[in-house]
Amino acid sequence: MxxxxxxxxxxxxxxxxxxxxxxxxxxxxxxxxxxxxxxxxxxxxxxxxxxxxxxxxxxxxxxxxxxxxxxxxxxxxxxxxxxxxxxxxxxxxxxxxxxxxxxxxxxxxxxxxxxxxxxxxxxxxAVYGLPELNRQAIREARLVANPGCYPTAVALGFLPLIEDGLVACDFLVADTKSGVSGAGRSANVAMLMGEMGESFKAYAIPGHRHQPEIRQTLSRVSDEPVGLTFVPHLVPMIRGIEATLYARLTDRSVDLQALFEKRYRQDCFVDIMPPGSHPETRSVKGANHCRIAVHSPREGDVVVVSSVIDNLVKGAAGQAVQNMNLMFDLNEDCGLNQVALLP
The missing domain is CATH 3.40.50.720 (NAD(P)-binding Rossmann-like Domain)
Structure with missing residues (x-):
């Protein structure tokens, strides 16, 4: 034990x-x-x-x-x-x-x-603890830096495109939304139901602490400088993150669905949805999964990726347990087979 x-x-x-x-x-x-x-x-x-x-x-x-x-x-x-x-x-x-x-x-x-x-x-x-990127280094690490919630959803959505050099990295856009549990458990007037219920807003537009973390992760797999516009939003729900990601394709001939399915074929906690899907945050509530759908609207040169996670599980504690499993040579999904909660 x-x-x-x-x-x-x-x-x-x-x-x-x-x-x-x-x-x-x-x-x-x-x-x-x-x-x-x-x-x-x-x-x-x-x-x-x-x-x-x-x-x-x-x-x-x-x-x-x-x-x-x-x-x-x-x-x-x-x-x-x-x-x-x-x-x-x-x-x-x-x-x-x-x-x-x-x-x-x-x-x-x-x-x-x-x-x-x-x-x-x-x-x-310190090893950055995104298993889908650093699995072997995590196995051998003494010290693992568990990724942030937004960076997890954003990086997993962008990685296949950047690794294969299929998008212009000088202008990437991450339009993200999070539930209120991401703000922590301490008392905060702005998080009261009477303040944020039935409302929706962007925040930290001038700069969010997760932006340099995301840029660092993407830069490690990019051959060119990464320019990232990252805008988080607060939505009136307890758990969940949805990241809508935009990039400009440099090669429109690539089968994007096949690309994503191949990239994450061996990753037990990344689920590439069927073509035309729109992942919902409730589909990952309480589970350690990231569900992703990739779109090319009207067959243009813009690719849109939708990525959803539970910010407290794959975005925090679940990913930490996933890293522990790797560090101690356990099955990666050990203790992490919870089915998402519906409704």
């Missing part, structure tokens, strides 16, 4: 991670930390876990975490980087679900996150 610790188990991502781990056949949860809730039974805070774990939250303790095989960080940005060096040096493998290790360039990271990086020496070692 893999002895697992979870640092920061009280947010939406944290409880989603716990939901998956308590049912995982190869995991033993040994520590779930929270300074604010220390001493409180996990199932008292999250009643969906009643009967599945008898653990209580504990304050972070380096010695206890050091006895784990793997530690997940489901903490705010800037927390993991202060604790990871000691854990990694002690032989503990780490998956960070926040952004501390996602961007390889220290200066770029500090510019977008507004703080100094506490352990820049680990940035070159």
């Amino acid at each position: 893999i002895k697992v610790g979870v640092v920061g188990g009280t947010g939406y991502t944290g409880v989603e991670l716990l939901r998956l781990l308590v049912a995982h056949p190869s995991c033993e949860l040994v520590a779930i930390t929270s300074r604010a809730e220390s001493g409180k039974a996990v199932a008292d805070l999250f009643p969906n876990l009643r009967g599945l774990t008898d653990l209580s939250f504990v304050a972070p303790d380096a010695a206890q975490l050091g006895e784990c095989d793997l530690v997940f960080f489901a903490t705010p940005n800037g927390v993991a980087m202060t604790q990871v060096p000691e854990l990694v040096a002690g032989g503990v493998r780490v998956i960070d679900l926040a952004a501390d290790f996602r961007i390889a360039d220290q200066a770029v990271w500090e510019q977008w996150y507004g703080m100094r990086h506490a352990c820049p020496e680990l940035l070159p070692e």
